Amino acid sequence: MQLTIITDLNKCVGCKSCQMSCKEHNTSGAFGPVPDETPYQDPDGMWWNRIIAMESGEFPNTSVLYLPKACMHCYDAPCVPVCPTGASYKRQDNGVVLIDYDTCIGCQLCMWACPYGVREFDEEEGVVKKCTLCIDRLEDESLPPHERQPACVQSCPTHARTFGDLDDPNSEVSRLVQERQGFGLLPELGARPSVHYLPRRPAPSPVEREALEEALKERY
Amino acid sequence: MRPAPQLLVLTVGQGIAGGLAVSLAALWSMGVLSHADAVWLVLLALLTAAMGGVASFFHMHHMAAARYILRRLKTSWLSREALTTGLFGGALAVAAAWSLFGHTAGWPYLWWLWLTAAAGLLAMWVTAMLYATIPAVLSWHTPVTVISLLSLGLLSGASWVGLVLPLGDHRYRVFAVAVMVFTVFVLGIKALHWRHFAEAHGRLRAETGTGLPFAPYRLQDTGTTKPPYRMQPQVWPAIPVRVRNLFYGLIVLFVGAGSLGCLLLARLTGVELFSVILPGMVSVGVVLERWLFFADATHSSRVFFVDEPRQPSRLKLSPRARVPAK
Numbered sequence: 304m305q306l307t308i309i310t311d312l313n314k315c316v317g318c319k320s321c322q323m324s325c326k327e328h329n330t331s332g333a334f335g336p337v338p339d340e341t342p343y344q345d346p347d348g349m350w351w352n353r354i355i356a357m358e359s360g361e362f363p364n365t366s367v368l369y370l371p372k373a374c375m376h377c378y379d380a381p382c383v384p385v386c387p388t389g390a391s392y393k394r395q396d397n398g399v400v401l402i403d404y405d406t407c408i409g410c411q412l413c414m415w416a417c418p419y420g421v422r423e424f425d426e427e428e429g430v431v432k433k434c435t436l437c438i439d440r441l442e443d444e445s446l447p448p449h450e451r452q453p454a455c456v457q458s459c460p461t462h463a464r465t466f467g468d469l470d471d472p473n474s475e476v477s478r479l480v481q482e483r484q485g486f487g488l489l490p491e492l493g494a495r496p497s498v499h500y501l502p503r504r505p506a507p508s509p510v511e512r513e514a515l516e517e518a519l520k521e522r523y
Numbered sequence: 524m525r526p527a528p529q530l531l532v533l534t535v536g537q538g539i540a541g542g543l544a545v546s547l548a549a550l551w552s553m554g555v556l557s558h559a560d561a562v563w564l565v566l567l568a569l570l571t572a573a574m575g576g577v578a579s580f581f582h583m584h585h586m587a588a589a590r591y592i593l594r595r596l597k598t599s600w601l602s603r604e605a606l607t608t609g610l611f612g613g614a615l616a617v618a619a620a621w622s623l624f625g626h627t628a629g630w631p632y633l634w635w636l637w638l639t640a641a642a643g644l645l646a647m648w649v650t651a652m653l654y655a656t657i658p659a660v661l662s663w664h665t666p667v668t669v670i671s672l673l674s675l676g677l678l679s680g681a682s683w684v685g686l687v688l689p690l691g692d693h694r695y696r697v698f699a700v701a702v703m704v705f706t707v708f709v710l711g712i713k714a715l716h717w718r719h720f721a722e723a724h725g726r727l728r729a730e731t732g733t734g735l736p737f738a739p740y741r742l743q744d745t746g747t748t749k750p751p752y753r754m755q756p757q758v759w760p761a762i763p764v765r766v767r768n769l770f771y772g773l774i775v776l777f778v779g780a781g782s783l784g785c786l787l788l789a790r791l792t793g794v795e796l797f798s799v800i801l802p803g804m805v806s807v808g809v810v811l812e813r814w815l816f817f818a819d820a821t822h823s824s825r826v827f828f829v830d831e832p833r834q835p836s837r838l839k840l841s842p843r844a845r846v847p848a849k
Binding site: 312319322347348349350352353354355356357358359360361366367368370372381384385386387388389390405406407408409410411412414415416417418419420421422423424426428429430486488489490491492493500502503 | 524582583584585586587588589591592593594595598599600601602605653657658659660728729731732733734735739740741742743744745746747751753754755756757758822823824825826827828
């Protein structure tokens with residue numbers, strides 16, 4: 304079993320509700336170091352899920368992309384073998400990559416090893432943290448079954464994110480990856496990320512209002 | 524990559540200690556070293572190794588978990604580094620005690636010196652492998668990294684011998700010539716290493732990093748207001764070309780010209796001061812090299828946090844269109 308999130312890049316509008324809901328759920332709204340004590344530091348602290356906005360191309364062929372980027376829960380996670388204490392580990396039962404904060408020494412070697420830059424250093428506790436796929440929600444039996452999914456998936460207003468088991472060929476996520484040519488980031492580095500993205504379709508050709516009305520008149 | 528001071532002290536200190544241990548064993552085997560000189564050399568090696576060892580503790584931010592550090596010897600180079608550096612420190616401590624209080628004539632002492640040198644080389648190799656085996660750091664992921672770190676460590680350690688021995692003296696002629704030849708080798712290796720760094724700058728792929736079909740890409744937003752330089756030390760503002768070239772020049776000046784010049788002048792003039800200047804020059808050069816090694820390293824995640832290199836505008840502005848400076 305390999306739990307994962309598939310993001311449809313056609314549907315993501317960059318609203319950052321997944322980024323905010325992740326922050327709200329996983330750090331209970333805390334925004335890093337207290338500004339009163341260290342007033343000149345960045346007040347926002349860690350972000351386990353960052354929505355990266357990029358524009359590409361040159362006029363007139365330009366495009367803007369919103370890329371939600373959190374832990375990829377890789378099949379061959381490079382952050383796991385480098386950890387000297389075994390604090391970083393991959394769960395055998397569901398494939399989620401987690402960190403044991405009690406045994407992490409904060410050496411940050413896993414942050415170097417991660418190709419995606421999704422691990423962040425918690426200066427308060429001196430340990431490295433990252434997306435847990437909201438493992439506490441997934442395994443909370445007091446929640447109704449439809450709520451046992453990551454906070455970012457639940458909060459997405461456009462339903463761009465889908466959660467499921469990538470190893471199950473009949474699951475929704477497997478079907479999406481298979482039918483829509485889902486891709487992982489930086490495949491050349493060999494980490495085999497489980498998180499996939501559904502590529503954007505080409506922008507449709509613009510239709511003039513008169514042509515549209517004419518076509519509607521012909522049909523109806 | 525953010526250059527952490529503790530990592531600089533750790534790698535430089537370990538290199539000097541390893542180089543000193545190898546030089547000590549070689550000089551003792553050649554029979555040109557007095558007992559007092561051997562004591563000073565082994566104490567210097569112990570001091571620099573201890574410096575690196577103490578610095579490594581500051582590299583950990585959650586000391587309570589330090590007792591678990593040997594848990595992953597099977598997979599983690601950092602775990603192995605902790606073991607081999609500890610073994611090297613222990614071997615050096617025994618060598619120092621033996622030199623001070625023991626009987627140094629005969630083969631057991633010589634064998635122990637060579638064993639200590641082997642432990643030093645092993646510790647340096649493991650440390651170098653730690654950096655060279657991270658595919659995400661595109662600049663380091665090459666065997667040249669291992670050779671570079673090892674050779675610079677050996678050279679810096681050999682240069683520290685000048686603090687104890689007058690290297691212009693004819694008794695140490697073979698050692699001095701060996702150091703000069705080795706300096707040329709180190710410069711060659713560094714040139715290869717820097718070439719790999721330059722190639723790594725151009726290997727960031729927006730196409731595979733984001734799936735974007737068109738180049739060039741420009742970053743609008745990294746998720747927060749600015750790149751997470753504080754939370755993610757693997758990304759670091761790119762070093763301007765002028766600064767990088769300045770560092771290249773200084774490193775060649777201090778490590779290459781400094782080492783060769785001091786040894787030649789010591790030999791030609793017989794002034795002992797040049798032997799003392801030698802370790803200073805080489806050490807400054809190695810510290811600069813190590814700073815650049817970290818600061819200039821390209822991590823694959825830069826593609827998400829930094830723009831593609833900006834191209835100058837192809838439009839020719841008329842003088843009237845220019846905005847006057849305030």
